[in-house]
Amino acid sequence: MGIKDWPAGERPRERLLARGAESLGDADLLAIFLRTGVRGKSAVDLARELLAEFGGLRPLLAAPREDFCRGKGLGEAKYVQLQAVLEMARRYLWEELERGGTIDGPDAAGRYLAARLRDRPSEAFACLFLDGRHRVIACEELFQGTIDGASVHPREVVRRALHHNAAALIVAHNHPSGVADPSAADEAITRRLREALALVDVRLLDHLVVGETVVSLADRGLM
Incomplete structure (x- = not known):
């Protein structure tokens, strides 16, 4: 059963909108980033598999390009998207630092x-x-x-x-x-x-x- 068939209160995207991003676990957040699963696996199932394979969220996000792209359901498009997200986070922190007095x-x-x-x-x-x-x-x-x-x-x-x-x-x-x-x-x-x-x-x-x-x-x- 795909995520779209889950009860609304269990879907990561709907839970984020209702309760905030901090209420989600690593697998749910990663599933939102992945957007879709692969044959026989929902995005959440795939996210859990990737977290187990890489040893957690930080090792996955910090993985070298070649290692990241070898992950099931990942690839260069997802790698580029991830690097853009990480760079935006760094720039957000820099602007926060500049504005902080x-x-x-x-x-x-x-x-x-x-x-x-x-x-x-x-x-x-x-x-x-x-x-x-x-x-x-x-x-x-x-x-x-x-x-x-x-x-x-x-x-x-x-x-x-x-x-x-x-x-x-x-x-x-x-x-x-x-x-x-x-x-x-x-x-x-x-x-x-x-x-x-x-x-x-x-x-x-x-x-x-x-x-x-x-x-x-x-x-x-x-x-």
Whole structure:
């Protein structure tokens, strides 16, 4: 029996409209994205099968193009659609960050930077440039590394801070392992960046490590 033959109160789309997207499980949300099932399987059945195959929603959404397209009921059209949805979500978070006024903690910055850096197969290092009232000026990814780590050059960070006439920075990098605990190397580069930026009167407010969670070195007293 197809989803259209289900009672209205059980159909994912109708439940979303009646109760909100947050009321739906992962399989129901994915079924709405898929729109149709395959022969012998409803969209919800197919969604459950895909979640089991990929190991959950996040691994499915972060899967490389080739792996994603091999999934039953997926393909390049769905991959393109998904990438557009994910990019819209990142841009939504960026606009929320820009409209949010003064950044005085890691929460808003962490949400955006996590969406940007999480699930990368190798390390990337990003800088959030802020003005004197800690409002967002720009965000740039300055360094890319291997899965073992990224080489961060304080001189380049200082150069970009001066280019943007920034008064303060929040920096972030991801741990592809998913473990967000700062390493000794993370603490060392934080000290080097803070000292280099202080020479040009720019404050380093925080260093965020993005994994399955987001860890703030400032919150841990490591700044």
